[in-house]
Amino acid sequence: MQRTIHGVVQTLLLAASVSATARAQGAPKVSEPAPEQQAPSSGTPTRYVVGASVVAAALTAEGLATSAEHLRLALPLSSTTPAPELHIAAAEARPDGSLRLRLTCSNSTECLPFFASVEGADNAAFLARFAAVTHRQASPPHLPGVAVGAHVTLELADAQMRIHLPAVAIDTGSPGAEVRVASLDHKHTWRGIVVDAATVKGGVE
Numbered sequence: 001m002q003r004t005i006h007g008v009v010q011t012l013l014l015a016a017s018v019s020a021t022a023r024a025q026g027a028p029k030v031s032e033p034a035p036e037q038q039a040p041s042s043g044t045p046t047r048y049v050v051g052a053s054v055v056a057a058a059l060t061a062e063g064l065a066t067s068a069e070h071l072r073l074a075l076p077l078s079s080t081t082p083a084p085e086l087h088i089a090a091a092e093a094r095p096d097g098s099l100r101l102r103l104t105c106s107n108s109t110e111c112l113p114f115f116a117s118v119e120g121a122d123n124a125a126f127l128a129r130f131a132a133v134t135h136r137q138a139s140p141p142h143l144p145g146v147a148v149g150a151h152v153t154l155e156l157a158d159a160q161m162r163i164h165l166p167a168v169a170i171d172t173g174s175p176g177a178e179v180r181v182a183s184l185d186h187k188h189t190w191r192g193i194v195v196d197a198a199t200v201k202g203g204v205e
Contacts, residue, residue: 050077050084055103055116058086064099064118064126072117079111089113091130099127144197145174154181154190155201167200 052068055077059066090102099118105111146152146169154167168186171179173194181200182189192202 045080047078047080048082050079050082050111054083055086058084059088059101059116059118062086062088063129064088064120066118066120070119072119074115074117077111077114079105081110084110088130091127093127145172145177145194146179146197146200147172150197152181152198152200154192155195155199156190157201169200 052071052073055073056066056068056071059071085106086103087106088101089104092100094100094117097119099120101116101118102113103116104113148169148171150169152167152169154165156163156165166184167181167190168184169179169181170189173179175194175196177194178191179194179200180189180191181202190200190202192200194200
């Protein structure tokens with residue numbers, strides 16, 4: 001009886017071992033889950049690499065005829081549009097005859113300001129034109145003043161009244177300058193500030 005029990009136990013242990021081995025060999029391998037791929041953010045605007053040929057075409061449109069072969073960008077340029085409209089913000093000549101330009105996108109949200117160097121035979125002529133245009137843009141418009149003997153309107157005003165009198169200028173002055181004016185019969189004289197070629201504001205001298 002004892003031998004029979006011992007044999008049964010051995011048989012059961014052997015069967016369990018075979019079953020475990022079969023399960024280990026036949027069971028499918030479970031792979032680890034792949035890392036989740038994040039979808040690109042839809043809020044990030046697409047940026048385009050802007051090559052030298054695009055910049056050269058924009059400079060030619062600005063009056064500086066050049067080509068990609070004569071253009072050097074300090075850093076790679078990218079923009080939210082493939083062909084941004086560029087503006088020459090500053091230009092200076094270098095000792096080697098090239099131009100150093102500071103360029104901006106007309107729409108400041110499209111690209112950051114950047115620098116470029118241009119080599120070409122007409123650089124000097126362009127620089128002269130650019131300086132002249134920049135000076136005209138920076139200079140305030142010239143307003144004519146009054147000349148000696150010019151007939152003007154003298155405006156006399158205080159907190160309660162405003163009087164306009166015909167007068168004649170004794171001095172010459174540009175807008176903002178102080179001049180003397182007199183009544184038409186030259187019996188009264190006033191000092192006033194030139195407003196424009198026909199108006200002086202002042203008080204009794």
